[in-house]
Amino acid sequence: MYGLYSATTHQGSVYPASKAAIPFLAELVRHDNATALVFLARIAVGETHFVTRPDDVGKATSEYADVVAEFAGDIEAMWARTGDDEALRLLVLLGREPKELPALSSDATAGLCLAHAFLAARDDGVTPGAAKRTDARAEHVAAARDLMATSPSLYVRGAAAACVVYSGFADDDSLALLHHLAQGEYPVHDAWTTDLAELAASAWSFGTDDDGLLTAPKNSCPNLHSRLLERMARQFRPSGEVYRPLAPEELTAAQRATLETALRTSPETITGVDVDHLWIDVPGTVAAAHRLLGTATGELSRRTSRGLLWFVLEDGLLARDDRESALAALAEVDVWAALAEVFAAQQPNATTESISLTVRRFGDDRENTVTLALCSAFADALAGHRSQAEAFLDEWLPRVSEVDGYDLAFAVPAQRIGTALAALARSGGLPARFHPMIKPYHRFPEYSEVPLPLLRELAEVLPADARDSNRLWG
Numbered sequence: 171m172y173g174l175y176s177a178t179t180h181q182g183s184v185y186p187a188s189k190a191a192i193p194f195l196a197e198l199v200r201h202d203n204a205t206a207l208v209f210l211a212r213i214a215v216g217e218t219h220f221v222t223r224p225d226d227v228g229k230a231t232s233e234y235a236d237v238v239a240e241f242a243g244d245i246e247a248m249w250a251r252t253g254d255d256e257a258l259r260l261l262v263l264l265g266r267e268p269k270e271l272p273a274l275s276s277d278a279t280a281g282l283c284l285a286h287a288f289l290a291a292r293d294d295g296v297t298p299g300a301a302k303r304t305d306a307r308a309e310h311v312a313a314a315r316d317l318m319a320t321s322p323s324l325y326v327r328g329a330a331a332a333c334v335v336y337s338g339f340a341d342d343d344s345l346a347l348l349h350h351l352a353q354g355e356y357p358v359h360d361a362w363t364t365d366l367a368e369l370a371a372s373a374w375s376f377g378t379d380d381d382g383l384l385t386a387p388k389n390s391c392p393n394l395h396s397r398l399l400e401r402m403a404r405q406f407r408p409s410g411e412v413y414r415p416l417a418p419e420e421l422t423a424a425q426r427a428t429l430e431t432a433l434r435t436s437p438e439t440i441t442g443v444d445v446d447h448l449w450i451d452v453p454g455t456v457a458a459a460h461r462l463l464g465t466a467t468g469e470l471s472r473r474t475s476r477g478l479l480w481f482v483l484e485d486g487l488l489a490r491d492d493r494e495s496a497l498a499a500l501a502e503v504d505v506w507a508a509l510a511e512v513f514a515a516q517q518p519n520a521t522t523e524s525i526s527l528t529v530r531r532f533g534d535d536r537e538n539t540v541t542l543a544l545c546s547a548f549a550d551a552l553a554g555h556r557s558q559a560e561a562f563l564d565e566w567l568p569r570v571s572e573v574d575g576y577d578l579a580f581a582v583p584a585q586r587i588g589t590a591l592a593a594l595a596r597s598g599g600l601p602a603r604f605h606p607m608i609k610p611y612h613r614f615p616e617y618s619e620v621p622l623p624l625l626r627e628l629a630e631v632l633p634a635d636a637r638d639s640n641r642l643w644g
Contacts, residue, residue, distance in 0.1 A: 178209060182216035184232045189213075192234065196241040199248050204256060207248065211260045214238040223372050224291030224336050225298060227263060239264045255281045262288045276321075277358075280329035283317065286310040287329075287336035296338040299379045299404055311339050318347060325358050327351075328366050332373035340377035348374040352391045367391065375400045380424060384431060394431075398439040401428045406452040413530040414451050415484040418464060429459050454528040457514065458484075469508035470526075474499040479508065484527050488540055493547055500551035506558045509548045513585045523583050523619075542621035545585060549592035549624075556597060559590040563604050570607045584611040588620035591628055600631050608632060 174195075178188040192213060198206035215221055215230040242261060246268050249257035255277060261268050262285045274282070290296070290310070310333070317330035328351045334344040348370040356366035371392040375383070383397040392400075405425050406416075416425075432439040433456060440452075440459050453459040460466035461480045470480040475498065482499040486492035500508065514526040529540045552559055566582055591607060594600045608628045610618040618625060 174209060179212040179216070182230070182232075184213055184216070184234055188232075189234050189237055192237050192241070196244050199241070199244050199257075202248055202252055202254075204254055207245070207254065207256050207260065210238050210241070210245070211256065211263065214260065215263050221263065222369070223376050224288050224296065225376070227288065227292070231263075235264065239266070242266045253278055258282070258285055261285070265289070265292060276323040276326050279317070279321075280323070280326045280358075283314055283326070283329040283333040284336075286314070287333040290333075290337040294338050296336060298376045298400065299383075300338065301379075302339055302341065308337070308339070311337055315343075318344065324351065324356055325366055328356075328370050328373075332369060335373050335377035345374060345377055348377070349386070349390070371396075380404060384427070395436045395439050398428060398432050398436055402439070402452050403450060406450040409449050409451045409530060412489050413454070413484070413528050414489055415453075415458075415481055415528060416451060416462060417481060417485075418462060418478070421462060426463060429453070429463055433459055433463075454530060455524075455526050457511075457526040458528045468511050469503045469505075470511045472503050474502040479503055480527060483512070483544070487543055487547055488527070488529065491543070493543075493550075496547050497551055500547070505548065505551045506555055509552070509586060509589060512544060512548070513583065513589075515583075521581060521583050523585055538621045541585060541619075542623055545589045545592065545621060545624055548589050549596055552589070552593035553597040556594060559593050560601070563587065563590050563594075563607060567604065567607060570609070582611065584619035587611075588624055588628070592624055595628060595631050600628075605632055 174191055178185065178191050192210065195206040195210050195213075199210065214232060214235040215227065216232055221227055221230050238260075242264055245257050245260055245264075246266070248254060249261065249268060253275070258268065258278075258281045267285070267289050314330040314333040314337070318327050318334065321327050321330065327347065331344040331347045331351075334340065335348065351370035352367050352374055354367055358366050358369075375392055375397065378386070380401055383401050386397065388394060401424075405422070405428060407414075429440075429452075437456055440454065440456055453462050457466060457470075458480070461471055461478075464471075470478075470483070472479050474482065476482045476486070476495045477499070479499050482495055486499075487496035512526055513523040516522050516524050525541065525544065527544075566587060569582055570587070587607060591600060591604060594604070608625070608631075610622075610625055611620060612618045615622055615625065
């Protein structure tokens with residue numbers, strides 16, 4: 171039965187085999203098989219360990235959740251027989267409130283508090299940081315407040331406080347208790363969390379308003395980094411498959427305060443790879459954040475007839491594939507200097523470059539679409555700058571020539587070299603002395619810093635014998 175794991179779920183994905191396995195797993199649940207219960211939960215909501223608060227449920231629910239829900243009666247019966255908290259949690263994630271209760275141990279009481287919390291949030295549409303509700307479902311809140319004040323179990327008290335918050339009734343008492351519990355180490359073992367502090371920190375962040383996220387003690391848990399991520403998730407619009415930049419005139423005072431605080435005290439909030447951060451339209455580099463705030467200088471911050479150059483490139487070229495607007499804007503600035511700002515060194519005096527614009531594309535992108543679009547557009551825009559391109563390539567020619575082979579990606583500014591080579595090739599011909607520079611800069615061409623389509627284009631200017639002998643073009 172454990173062999174069904176990779177065939178039914180993997181990192182949140184489900185397959186036709188997942189649906190086919192559901193009746194078999196439900197039959198095992200009737201025999202109180204706890205592992206089968208875990209697999210059903212994963213088929214219903216994906217990576218269940220990421221579901222720790224009400225607004226996670228909608229993100230996680232899979233296409234087969236309704237099929238699993240057809241067996242909710244079997245899951246509830248197992249919970250009534252065994253008190254298995256995984257069964258209770260799955261009932262909640264399926265949106266079903268259990269009718270029959272097992273003997274209420276401390277853990278079961280805490281689990282029920284969280285069950286009521288999640289279901290109340292679902293029923294009343296409670297959102298993070300929202301004002302206290304006056305029209306919300308409240309029949310369980312008085313009992314939760316009593317448990318929060320009187321239970322001898324810290325776990326029950328924390329779960330009860332989370333229940334109050336997730337039900338839409340966050341108040342000073344519940345938030346103060348959650349904040350206090352978030353600072354400690356209270357290991358618990360149930361299906362919702364392995365650490366009471368984590369549960370408390372998550373609930374506190376959910377219930378605290380935007381201003382409170384910034385005014386909490388600086389070194390507390392949750393730390394400023396996670397509090398800023400919470401603010402960003404609330405304040406910036408959800409992203410699609412392609413990042414859509416905010417125009418400066420769209421920036422709100424609250425968004426500005428968030429970005430300014432992040433740049434001043436926690437820049438890794440901007441540059442990190444936190445999953446939640448990748449799915450909202452917020453600047454993804456320090457340079458991009460400064461440009462949106464209007465605190466950056468340079469060619470990318472210049473205003474052209476088509477708009478701010480960085481916005482034309484991010485919104486026009488990268489998001490909408492509008493090369494015409496990008497080329498028109500680039501014609502009005504120092505395009506060579508702008509290229510150096512786009513492909514900027516990751517560290518001072520280093521050669522390894524990254525794109526300083528905000529770029530987020532999801533899915534299999536073997537051809538490196540964004541880098542290709544930038545390199546190709548700049549190569550066309552540099553048609554009248556042959557002397558600058560040749561001087562740049564002459565500077566790097568000795569470094570490229572001294573290495574017989576690949577893996578030069580970290581030794582040279584590969585994207586700018588590729589762009590300069592393409593600019594010359596497209597605007598009157600590539601001088602023969604630069605032919606040795608046409609190489610993938612990596613042992614495996616598909617992972618080159620220079621996009622593979624651009625390398626193939628450059629290969630066409632090589633003599634036939636050179637092209638045939640190079641493994642890239644074979």
